[in-house]
Amino acid sequence: MTLPDTVGAAFDEVSRRLSGVGIASARLDARVLMSSVLGVDQATLYGHPERPLSAGEGARLADLVARRRRREPLARILGWREFWSLPMGVTADTFIPRPETETLVEAALDRLPGGNAGISILDLGTGSGCLLLALLSELPAAWGVGVDISAAALATAAANALSLGVAERARFVLADWGSGLRFRFDLIVANPPYVGDGELAGLAPEVAAFEPRQALTGGPDGMDAYRALLPQLCRLLATDGAIFLEIGAGQAAPVAAMIRRHGLQLIDIKRDLSKIERCLVIVPGRR
Ligand SMILES: C[S@@+](CC[C@H](N)C(=O)[O-])C[C@H]1O[C@@H](n2cnc3c(N)ncnc32)[C@H](O)[C@@H]1O
Structure with a gap:
């Protein structure tokens, strides 16, 4: 019409x-x-x-x-979404960056010492690259690696790195979480899929019908990605490094229990703007 x-x-x-x-x-x-x-x-x-x-x-x-x-999401129609005041290109293969994920960027930047020469960053499940690219844009001497299981998402992340002028300091790797990585990083960020199978039907159509399934679902209880990821983090984290891990509402306690079992220590929980516990701050466990 x-x-x-x-x-x-x-x-x-x-x-x-x-x-x-x-x-x-x-x-x-x-x-x-x-x-x-x-x-x-x-x-x-x-x-x-x-x-x-x-x-x-x-x-x-x-x-x-x-x-x-x-009910196609606005960001998908326009082809981009703002994250950390930066334009992030998105496609059908990338999760649309959410404002609550900025909690991780803020928490990571808060914790960094004044100088950050050569700091290394690992972003597990990078999607559009939003977490890694926001951090690289704030930390001009840092470099980082974005990992995803989706080659198409990685292509978008690489294009975003180029358009944001940080491509020389970003590498993108197709992998199942940290498998195959042989390096210890100063900073690890991750926003894994954490929606439980039973919650999918209750999601808005913009999410349920348009977000890539592998970016959303964390198995029956929403915790599968944490089960896969957490055992790898100890060997990927530098001795004085820190991890900033996104969680869904109500997941702090079960994820904290897993963290302890894998030689790591939860030292803080940051809330998002809606006051929901959103970001776990994790360091190597005491020996
Ligand atoms: C919730 S999205 C987060 C994307 C982006 N980091 C953000 O915050 O907007 C989760 C991402 O994890 C990726 N992913 C799912 N399973 C994975 C796996 N086994 N290994 C690596 N990445 C995976 C998905 O493809 C998706 O890009």
Whole structure:
């Protein structure tokens, strides 16, 4: 169906079409989609409701609105999502970076000593590369490795490293977690899949139908990735290094128990902006 031919009327119609399928952020999404198609900022959209919409712009906008009505995430439609104030390219093969994951970046940067010459970073399950690339952008002397089981995700992470100007300090490795790595890192970050199988049906359609399954599911109780990862961390961590591990709501206690069993020590738990325990700070265990 064609859209009205002025910005103001088209905005009202796009908002109506999106709220009609239950999208709570319909007006915000309408603004983002319109400013992307028209190539203008949102203030300009507001200021000029009388601006005409060409037939081509209207057709492109209608196409994006149809995709959003099918609950495709906005970031996927636009092809990028902001993380740590950096634009991260995303595709169908990459998990869309979430704001709560910035808790890990903040915690890692807080813990670093003033100088960080040559610090090494390992990002397990790198996806778009968001964690590694945010840290490299903050730590100009650091270098790092991003690991993923998805070659397609690694291609996106490498493209992001290039566009953010840190490609010379980033390497990407196709592997099952840390298997095959023979180096000890100063900093390890990981946001593994931690949704339990039984929780999948309750997720928003944007997540359940569009995020790569291997980025989401952690088996029956959501803990499979921690079971696979934690035994490897001791041999991958430098003696004075630290690990920043993302967890889902309510997973702190069971993951903490595993940490102790694998020669590691939990020293802090950071909460995200919603006050949910989100990031475990882990160091080598006392000998
Ligand atoms: C929740 S996503 C996190 C992506 C990114 N680090 C972020 O925070 O947005 C989990 C990532 O782990 C990867 N992954 C799943 N199983 C893996 C495995 N066995 N070895 C390495 N990576 C794996 C997925 O492909 C996905 O990219």
